[in-house]
Amino acid sequence: PTATPPPSDPPPSEPVVGPNDVVTPMPLGQRLFAPNSFWNAPLAAGAPVDPSSSRLVDALSSEVDGEIQARTGPWINTDSYSTPVYTVGSDVPKVHVTLDVWAPQLQSAFEEVPIPSGAQVAGGSDRHLTIYQPSTDTMWEMWLASNQADGWHARWGGKMTNVSTNPGYFGNPYGATATSLPLLGGLMTIEELKKGEIDHALALAVPNTQVGATTWPAQREDGKVDGPQAIPEGTRFRIDPSVDLTKLGLTRTGLVIARAAQRYGIVVRDTSGCVTFYAEDPVASWNIYPWLFNWQYPSDVLSEFPWKSLQVVAPQPPG
Numbered sequence: 001p002t003a004t005p006p007p008s009d010p011p012p013s014e015p016v017v018g019p020n021d022v023v024t025p026m027p028l029g030q031r032l033f034a035p036n037s038f039w040n041a042p043l044a045a046g047a048p049v050d051p052s053s054s055r056l057v058d059a060l061s062s063e064v065d066g067e068i069q070a071r072t073g074p075w076i077n078t079d080s081y082s083t084p085v086y087t088v089g090s091d092v093p094k095v096h097v098t099l100d101v102w103a104p105q106l107q108s109a110f111e112e113v114p115i116p117s118g119a120q121v122a123g124g125s126d127r128h129l130t131i132y133q134p135s136t137d138t139m140w141e142m143w144l145a146s147n148q149a150d151g152w153h154a155r156w157g158g159k160m161t162n163v164s165t166n167p168g169y170f171g172n173p174y175g176a177t178a179t180s181l182p183l184l185g186g187l188m189t190i191e192e193l194k195k196g197e198i199d200h201a202l203a204l205a206v207p208n209t210q211v212g213a214t215t216w217p218a219q220r221e222d223g224k225v226d227g228p229q230a231i232p233e234g235t236r237f238r239i240d241p242s243v244d245l246t247k248l249g250l251t252r253t254g255l256v257i258a259r260a261a262q263r264y265g266i267v268v269r270d271t272s273g274c275v276t277f278y279a280e281d282p283v284a285s286w287n288i289y290p291w292l293f294n295w296q297y298p299s300d301v302l303s304e305f306p307w308k309s310l311q312v313v314a315p316q317p318p319g
Contacts (some may be wrong), residue, residue, distance in 0.1 A: 073274030102201030109159035178222035
C-alpha cells in the first residue's frame with residue numbers, strides 16, 4: 001500500500017502570540033544548516049556500513065520489541081519533551097534572558113533574544129524553547145526555560161549564527177541537548193508532516209545510550225549504560241536502501257518517516273525513557289497531531305516500521 005492522505009482538512013491554526021509579533025510556522029522547505037550537512041545530504045546507496053552495525057541494530061531492535069510488548073513505545077514526542085519553534089520576523093522586540101548558571105559567554109549570547117510575547121515552552125521537564133529568525137540567519141535554543149516575574153530565564157542552551165552554513169551542531173558544551181546537536185536538527189515540523197515529505201535526517205533518542213563515548217556528529221554525551229546493548233550518541237542509522245517501503249503496510253505518517261530514514265538516516269541525539277522521534281511541539285499553534293496521526297497513538301503510527309532492517313552508517317566527519 002502507498003501513503004494515504006490525512007482524513008480531512010483540520011481546523012485552521014489559531015495564533016497564541018501577541019498581535020504585534022511577526023510569527024509564522026516553521027517554513028516548509030526552509031533549509032537549516034549547510035547543504036552538505038549530515039542533516040541535509042542524502043546518503044549514497046553504497047554508504048559504508050559501520051563494523052558495529054549488526055550489534056547496534058540488534059540492541060535497538062531488542063529495545064523496541066520490549067517497548068511494543070510493554071506498550072510503552074516506540075514514540076514520537078510532540079506536545080511533550082520536544083520543542084516549539086517560533087519563527088520570528090525582524091521586528092520582534094529582543095529581550096534579556098537570565099542564565100541561571102555562571103557561563104559568561106552563553107549569557108552574552110542570551111542578552112538579546114527575539115522572544116515573542118505569549119511564547120510558551122515545551123511540555124515536560126526539559127522545558128525547551130527554540131527561536132529562529134531567518135532575516136538574521138540566527139537561532140537560539142534553551143533548556144529549562146521559563147518566563148518569570150523578572151523576565152525570561154534558562155539553565156542552558158545556545159545561540160547559532162549563520163545557521164544556513166553551519167555544519168549542524170553547536171560547539172561543546174553548548175546547545176540544549178546532551179550531544180550539542182540542535183533541537184531543530186532532525187525535528188519533524190508540522191508543515192512537513194502535513195505535506196507528507198521530510199527532506200532531512202531525523203533525530204532519535206534511546207534509553208540505552210553508551211556512557212563515556214560518542215560517535216560523530218555528537219559533540220558530547222549523557223550516556224547511561226555500558227556493554228553490548230549500549231548505543232553511542234551520534235550513531236547514524238538508516239533503513240537498508242534495498243527495502244521497498246511501500247510493501248510494509250506502514251501508516252501514512254510511518255511511511256513519511258521511513259522514507260526520510262532511508263534516504264537521510266536517523267541520528268541518535270539524546271537519552272530518553274523510550275525509543276522516540278521528535279516532532280515540532282504545537283504549543284505555538286493549534287495541536288494538529290491527532291488529525292495527522294489519524295487519531296492513533298504514536299506507537300501505532302510507527303506500527304510496521306522496519307527497525308530490524310536498519311543499518312549503522314560509518315561516521316563520515318568532514319575533512
